Amino acid sequence: MASKDQKDQNNEFTLTVTGMSCASCASRLEKHLRATPGVISAEVNFATESAKVRCQPSIPLSLIIESVTQTGYGVKTKADRPSTSSDSTEWQKVPEGVWV
Numbered sequence: 001m002a003s004k005d006q007k008d009q010n011n012e013f014t015l016t017v018t019g020m021s022c023a024s025c026a027s028r029l030e031k032h033l034r035a036t037p038g039v040i041s042a043e044v045n046f047a048t049e050s051a052k053v054r055c056q057p058s059i060p061l062s063l064i065i066e067s068v069t070q071t072g073y074g075v076k077t078k079a080d081r082p083s084t085s086s087d088s089t090e091w092q093k094v095p096e097g098v099w100v
Contacts, residue, residue, distance in 0.1 A: 013064055015051045018074035029071050036067045
């Protein structure tokens with residue numbers, strides 16, 4: 001069992017997931033995320049279109065995003081949300097064709 005210090009050192013990401021059409025999609029994604037090396041826990045919620053992932057400190061967000069896209073779903077970040085200024089929305093291309 002992990003000590004409190006080890007738990008505090010883990011990374012935790014909450015992602016907005018796109019492309020899920022049912023609870024089975026969420027279950028499939030959750031299973032895939034949990035099988036990803038370095039992931040300690042994963043909870044996917046279809047209703048809120050979110051995934052909460054806790055992983056080892058050495059695991060970067062890009063690996064979690066790649067795991068989501070390998071399952072056939074997308075990830076939306078704050079940069080994807082339109083702002084009040086039409087010219088301030090920026091899109092960045094990252095590996096594996098994921099837009100963040």
